[in-house]
Amino acid sequence: MLLEVNELYRFYHIEDEETAALRGVSLEVEAGELVALVGPSGSGKSTLLNCIAGLDEPDGGFVDIKGERMTRRSEKARARLRALHLGMMMQSGNLFFHLSVTENIRLRMMLADRRDESRIRSLLSTVGLAHRGDNYPTQLSGGETARAGLAVALAAEPSVLIADEPTAEVDKHTEAMLVELFETRKAAGFASLIATHSEQLARTADRIIRLRDGRTDND
């Protein structure tokens, strides 16, 4: 099992008000699986992805990636696990603004001890940014920024990819290109969990997991 999420709970508190963003979410994604995560705004998708990535600590439950525990580990251990096995593309962005797109991809590869200039070029063209490698994130449109973020997420060929709305703000042609890219990952035996409103992407997925009020819908 590449990704195991077991009984995750996450509560947020603002003054006296408590929001139960996750209320016992469990899921598994196996090698070669593309899973779409869908649910209305506020249902807990981003919270779930942040907990999986070890960027947020759940109040209960655990996350294992390739059999290694992500939850309740030191920041150093989580960073190592992320660098080696996890690609993430989050709404908050995963690009360094003082680095060009090419430099962002190169840095992500270096964190996983990889160096391959031809892979950088091929990644850029796969996400439709062959002409944008030397640009800085602030010089990109919303859709281009999303695709640059995806190129960074995929840079080190992660076993597990988590992505938050990768096809938001892209045109139909680019959406089709990204769907093809996810299918290629699937064929190569990697796992992807993708929060999406894209019907095309949901249709391509092996499974759809629906979140509602912090729970999976089939609970």
Ligand SMILES: Nc1ncnc2c1ncn2[C@@H]1O[C@H](COP(=O)(O)OP(=O)(O)OP(=O)(O)O)[C@@H](O)[C@H]1O
């Ligand atoms: N840092 C935070 N502090 C307080 N409440 C939060 C925080 N982050 C999220 N929430 C609340 O937790 C719930 C789940 O939010 P989350 O962002 O995970 O939903 P989502 O399904 O990703 O929504 P969207 O599709 O709009 O991005 C919402 O009620 C949200 O208001």
